[in-house]
Every structure is written in structure tokens, then in C-alpha cells.
Amino acid sequence: MINEAIKEKLRTAVGPENVLDKDLDRFGYSYDSSFIPLLPANSPELVVRPLTTAEVSAVMAIAHEHGIPVTARGAASGRTGGSIPVKGGISLSLDRMTKIIELDERNMMVTAEAGVRTIDLYNHCAAKGLFYPPDPASWKMSTIGGNVAENAGGMRAVKYGVTSNYVMGLEVVLADGRVITTGGKAIKNVTGYNLTSLFTGSEGTLGIITKVLLRLIPMPKARNTLQLMFPSLDDACATIHGMLQAGVVPASAELMDKMSIQAVARHRKMDIDPAIEACVIIEVDGEDEAALAKQAGQIKQIARGFAVAEVRIAASPKEADDIWAIRRGLSSAVGAMAPTRLGEDISVPRDAFPEVVRRIKKISEKYNLPIAVYGHAGDGNLHPSVLCDLQNPEEAERVHKAVDEIFAAALAVGGTLSGEHGIGMTKRRYIADALGEDGVVALKAVKQAFDPKGILNPDKIW
Amino acid sequence: MINEAIKEKLRTAVGPENVLDKDLDRFGYSYDSSFIPLLPANSPELVVRPLTTAEVSAVMAIAHEHGIPVTARGAASGRTGGSIPVKGGISLSLDRMTKIIELDERNMMVTAEAGVRTIDLYNHCAAKGLFYPPDPASWKMSTIGGNVAENAGGMRAVKYGVTSNYVMGLEVVLADGRVITTGGKAIKNVTGYNLTSLFTGSEGTLGIITKVLLRLIPMPKARNTLQLMFPSLDDACATIHGMLQAGVVPASAELMDKMSIQAVARHRKMDIDPAIEACVIIEVDGEDEAALAKQAGQIKQIARGFAVAEVRIAASPKEADDIWAIRRGLSSAVGAMAPTRLGEDISVPRDAFPEVVRRIKKISEKYNLPIAVYGHAGDGNLHPSVLCDLQNPEEAERVHKAVDEIFAAALAVGGTLSGEHGIGMTKRRYIADALGEDGVVALKAVKQAFDPKGILNPDKIW
16 A cells, blocks of 8 residues: 555656556556456556656665555556556556667667657667667557566577677666676676576566666568468478578578468458468568579479479569568468467477477367467467357456467477567466476565565565 | 485485495586686585486475585586586486487477487488588587577587577476476567576576477578678678678678787698788578578678778588688697686677777786687687686786776676576676665575575576
8 A cells, every 4th residue: 555655755856747656547458468358356456657767766766665556557568467567556657768879880879768669769760770670569559668677589590699688787776776787798707696687587576677788689681471372381390490490590480370371361351262372471681682592483483392282472562562561461360360379388399380280180180179370480489369258257267278288289289388578477287287386486586676665566476 | 415325325326326425426516617716615526417307306306305405517618617516416417318308300300308318419400401500519429408508509500599599398396306397489479487598597596407309490591601801800790790780690600800810820820911910710501502602692792891901702511621620729729838728708788899809909918918819700709718728827817807907898898797508607797786685685686586595596696
């Protein structure tokens, strides 16, 4: 319970206009982009919007003194409830911290405040010919601080890796308000434990990330898109494998199953041959057109070895856009098929992709629930979408059982609960299955080390 | 003090022949490849050589029960005293854990026990066309467990990164003997905190790494070597910069200053123009000879823009070997110039390389100590070698002051204490300068979380 005296301290710390306590304001900070139902119980008691690291530090010192829960919030585009203040307290919104502090062209690094939108950061760097590759689906609205806190992925991960592969250093406000910086611009750095990686993906439970230092790479000079249609899902997977093992690494390699393809076809009024069981969309990039043509040729040849039905190589940027529109339209097209689209985010060893898809199809049959499967086949990260109506209690029960079995299937083939969405609230009950009891004890020990009072984003991860 | 009853428990755990307590045996485990003087005080009380994870677990449970210090040891090729059992207790040698458990060609990953030599791992994978890039100088003798514990670097880091960039998962025995596994074969994995990165580079202070899961990449099909001679060190640095910013990323880019070049010239009875102030040796790799020729051409053109005096492109593998012999011979050539070669390992932002070299030259003049500078200019990691006689107390004092100033110079330009050697014993006194007091408090909190009794490699890092 945040009393008036504490509110007054917070108003002094960040300015009265940046402490919100009206019902409607608080409600606006009670949800994210997950399928967690809107509940008044998830509203914060207060919303606090600091402008500077010093203000974040002051807020944390007050919260620490009084044992108030603090849940950091970027754009609330997360998919697992990470920014939902499930224990009330303060929703610490970093949306005013939007400065890109430095673009260091010589070292190819950028320093930005946590609240900078990912797309703004991307564009700022791209204008100088520098490339920040991670592209989570939400990148047009998400913040870079949120991306780091969740270790966001995206479609380019197969070639370029995920957010953590670009984080060189962080400024973090600890639970008690102390401020530390980790890492730095030295590329090789083994001074002390790797706290940069520890905070990256810690979902706001270990500290508040206020600034990020990211490395960049030169922008690829040319890119192109290919669309491959297969009568067999296994052959589609085998083709992606074959490419990677031949050292042909595309910038992205997205796979859609038949249900996904047909959903898009319906949505966009396209005609797609019902014999097609899988579609693979590939982006290649490189030095010049010749390099692209070479890659495209290699991919075509490998795909032919696996009975591809159709290979389309975009002849123009317009055609490339048309092909990508299929993938981009997927989420809403699949979503339109049922009242609820429960989109999951499992990740498996690359070669287990076909096997886990087969298992998901069996789960779909067992529980009589349509499950569309698509995802980043190039890196083994897939998004099974259970199409259902969660308002129907009988169906909801079947859905929960099916989801339990999807996670069990992912773990059974050597995979994990989440490739890029985090654990948050929605996957807490599975964490011990994934990491073992001793693994969870180890996570809790780290949490205890950084947040002994348990005020940072409580009731998440485990 | 390890009494007879405890020794008996340990003998039961690993077999009597694997518990060594003779003076000579113990002495053999008292030093590493750093310049820390040989001291009987650094001998362990006991050497214990487990064969399996279960045995390591049993040893840790015994050590934990009795509060006995345990210092893990691979090949003791470390450069900062990481494996020196400075508080006595047990030297836990992993040299019998030499199994390569699985080479998973489909997922391009390898699982190995901690005691496997790096070169053996490399060769095992290379035989199947798979490439494990990290190549610390000691890779012919070092163990992969030691590489992970120190987050070892190497010459190929500029293009391929360091050990941590390849670690997908670990098996770790915790201080009390519990065993956890971290990470896995799923490429994208955000399930829980990134303990894999936390243990990587933790220098044996948080747990005993018993198994490692590493990702591999396809072996480059072609490689070649270039040697560039410059009348100006700044121009040499500018060339490396220019290359990287143009997106020409060599597999390695090694720089040597004049003192280093002349040392090799003397040692190998070569004649090198005294007007040459810097030599850069570059390895390029790629798909085919055409790709190499293109890269070499681009590098040549960039170097010409910075007044290169000579560009030599190896015309045969023999010539490439000859060029690399200069770099490989460097450490011993420089070492032969004085009774002690105190080789340091600072790492700075790439664009600060020329500035830090200038500062080191000033420190050299101020203390009247020759300091040869060479290193991995492509990634800002350099090895200033102070040539001195540490047996001379007056000189030793000057050396220590000079080293203090070298570290201060690295930090002043935004760099760090260690690029690839770790902190160990030799850099402990500088850690708060690098990380700040609150940063060190954060490290200690992590240590406390994993090793509340402080038995794992005590008196290291801070």
C-alpha cells in the first residue's frame, strides 16, 4: 500500500505530473500483448514515469525503503506478461527515456536510453549505413530496453543472432537505487562476471535497465527474397538444414505449415494449391547482386534435391514485398480464424523441427483443436498457434492440456520453453520441467543476490 | 587442514591413485603460465583427479561439508594465476575428463568433457568439415573447460568472436556438489537467466564446469594471408579500421610495433627496414579463391590510402606459413630480450588503439622500460610486454608502477583490464578501478549466491 507520504516523495523525485494514480491511467498499465485476460487486479497502484537515470535511482531507493513492488515497462509489447504489475505497486514506465545518446560510427556502436523505440534506433543507425539486426515482430512499437530485458529475437536471428548478441554493455539501476554499468566498448572483455548477459533477458527481475550500449555491423549492400513451396513439411525442413550445412546462411528462413498458408490465402483472397504442405520464405543478403544470385542458385539446387514444387525468386523489390506480405499477414490471418489465438514460442534443436511439428499435429488431433504452426525454422524457434475460444470453459481446459503437452514435446526433443518471448507469467508453471529443481534454485539464488526484498517484478519466471 | 579421515573419503570417491599428496606432486600443481613466482605456499594440500561428473560432485560435497578450498585446473596454461590454489586445499584437476561425448553434425554442435584439449576438439570437428574458431595462443595444450572458465580469446576473434560466442550450454557442479545443466541445443533460448554466460569466464569461482556444449560453423573453404608494412603505427591502425568499416572483416588482423618487429628480425636473422613502424598480418577466409582475391584487393586499396609501404599477399600456403611464423615467433623473440617479459592483456575500444599505444610509449619512456606492443588490433585487444628484470628490486618497483599506469591508460580510453586472460590473481587490485565499488559489490553478491562458504577458487578476481 503506497500511502500519501510515499506518493509525495515519488512526486518530488520525478515531478508530480509523472506520477499517475487515476483508475483509468492505472488500468492502461495493467496489460501487455499476451493473452492474459484484462484484470483490475493487474493494475499498478501508481504509474511513475522518470526521465533520467537519477530519477529511476531515486524511485528505486524509495521503493526499496518501503518494500514496494516495481515492474518496469517499455512499450508493453511483450507476449508473456513480463510488464504486467501482477503484485500492484509501481509500474515504472521508461517511455520518457527516449534519447539516442551517441552513435559511435568509428567503433560501430550506439548508446541509447531504454525507452527508445527499436525502429527509431534502427533508422538512426541505418542512416549512417550501420545495421542493428534484431527485428522482433513488435519492433515498430517495442522499446530497446524491453528488447534487452526480454532478449528479443526476430526473423533475422538465423544469420545475425538475437538481441543479446549485440549488447556490449548496460547501465542498470539496482533494487536499492545504486547504479552500475556493465561491459563497455572493448570488444573483448573478461573483467569480472558477465553481468551484461545476466541482465539481458532477466525480464526486469534483477534491475532496471536504463541505458544500453549496442554493437552494430555494416549494412548489407544487397538483399533479395525467395519463396519455396513444398508438398512435404519434412522436405521443407530438410532444405533449410541442407542450406545451413552447406554454409549458405540466409538472413532469415521462415516456415509456414498448411494451415498457416491456407489462413493467409483465405485472408488475402489468394489461391494456393491444396497439395502444398509447407511454404518457406527466405531472405538472402550480401555484398552485391552477384553474391545474391549465387546464394539463390545454391538454395534452388538444394531445394530441388528435396522435391520442391515451386521456387520463386523475387525479380524486384516489389515482388519481394509481396512475398513477405504473406509472412507479415500471418499473425492476423491466423488470428481471424478463431476467437482466441494462443500463440506459443517454443524453441528446439534445429534438426528436431520436423519431429516437434509432427508431435504438435498429434496434440492437435488428440484435443480436437486446430493448431497452426509457423516460425523461424532456420533457428528452430516455432510458434504453434492454438485456435480456440478461451471463453468456453470446456474448451479452455482442453487448450491448457494441449499447451502442457506442447511444452512437454519441446522439452522431450531437447528444446526449451521459450525462444524469444520470455517466461513472464504464462510459462512459470513449466520452468522446473525445463531447468530442473536445482536449476530453479540457482535462478532464485541469483534473484536473492540482486533483489533480497523481492520488489523487482515479483511473481515472474518461477 | 585436510585430515586423514577426509583424505580417505576423497580416496573412496575417486580411487586412491587419483588423490596425490606427495610434495613433488603437489608442487606440480602450484603454478600456471603467468609470471607469478613459484612459491611453495601456492601448493595445494591435495591433488584430486576425478574421472566423472559424479566423482566431481562427490568431491565437492566433501569439500563443502568440511569447508575446504577447491581450485579447478585444466592445463594450467592460464596467464593470470586462475588455477593456482593460493589458499591451499584441493587442486581439482580435470585432466582425466577427456571424452568428446558427441559430435552432432546435423545441429553443428559438439559436447565434450572439460578436460578435452582445445586442439583435439578442433581436429575432431574439422575432420567432419566443422569449425570451432576460438584459438587462444595456448590452444595446443589448453583444455576446453579452462577456455570456457576463462572465456579465452585468440586471433580469430575479430571475425569469429571468443569462446563465449560458441558456448550453448554447460554442465556445472555447484559448490555443494549439486549438478545443474544450463542452456541446450535450442539456438534461441530465453528460459530463465543466462547462467551459461555467467559461468563462462567466471574463473572457477562459481562452480566446476564438467561438460561443455559448443556450437560449430562450417569450415571456411579457402584462406590466405597478407602482410602489410607501415612507416606509421597510426596508419596501420587506420587501415584496420577502414577495412572493418567497409565491411571487409578478416579472420584475424594482428599488429606488431617496431620493437616487436625488430625482436623477431633479430631472433630469426631477417632484415627489416628500420623505417617500418608497424606490421599488420591479416588472414582472410571465404567461400573460394575468388572471394579471397576480392578481399585482398579491397584491403590493398584501403592500405594504399594510408601510406602502406609494402603489401605482400601470400602466393602459396608455404608463404602464408612464413608470414605467420613472424607472429608466432613473437612471444619468444620478445621474451628473449630480457630476463622477464611481463605480458599484459588490455582491451580498448577499437578506435582507441592508436591512442593507448601512444600512452604506453610515454609510460615506457617515463619509467625507462622497453615495452613491446603487439596484439589483436582488429578487436582492440593488445598485449604490451614490459621487458625487465623482476629479480632487481628497484626495477621491479618501476615495473609495477608502469603496469599500474598501463591499466589506468586502458581504463582512461574506455577500455578494460583484460581482453582474454582473465583477472585471476594478477589484476585483482585494479578491479574496483574498472568496475566501480558498486560493480564489485554486484560480483560479490553473485559469488555469495553460488558459493556462500567461499570454497571455490578463493582470493581471485577481487
